[in-house]
């Protein structure tokens with residue numbers, strides 16, 4: 110019989126930040142700028158081990174979705190979708206209207222959630238000033254946008 114696995118998605122606790130950073134490094138995602146947004150960072154934990162993450166950087170009614178990562182053994186299990194949907198719930202609770210992201214590796218994945226590609230110049234200037242936009246992500250990264258309908262909020 111397989112041992113039971115307890116999976117949760119919750120706000121990152123101080124004691125999980127090191128494991129979160131290790132997951133992001135292992136996933137080749139930037140860490141720069143994230144420390145200022147840990148209150149809006151979610152982690153997935155399996156039996157108390159960090160196995161996934163998703164974070165929001167809020168700028169008024171706009172936000173940047175970043176640090177979406179799933180540990181290799183957990184990929185393809187639907188955990189990425191659960192993390193993105195949990196981040197959407199967080200964004201809606203915070204009255205976010207426009208959710209942006211930058212990606213080099215998953216531009217084919219995010220459209221399933223409703224994201225569409227946008228030019229960087231069309232991104233809310235407040236979001237463009239984020240560390241991820243300004244320096245952490247290469248210019249080749251694709252910007253994408255999801256607009257929440259007013260009834261979503």
Ligand SMILES: CC(C)(COP(=O)(O)OP(=O)(O)OC[C@H]1O[C@@H](n2cnc3c(N)ncnc32)[C@H](O)[C@@H]1OP(=O)(O)O)[C@@H](O)C(=O)NCCC(=O)NCCS
Nearest residue numbers: 136177178179184185186187188189190212214215217218
């Ligand atoms: C992208 C990522 C978060 C997806 O997590 P996941 O738990 O495997 O995703 P899910 O199980 O919810 O979804 C699996 C589906 O997404 C597809 N998929 C996964 N990663 C993909 C990618 N990078 N591009 C396109 N499709 C992808 C799978 O083929 C699968 O498709 P199917 O539903 O048609 O079978 C994970 O692969 C990851 O951590 N990658 C490294 C970090 C990264 O690139 N993050 C995104 C940029 S911010």
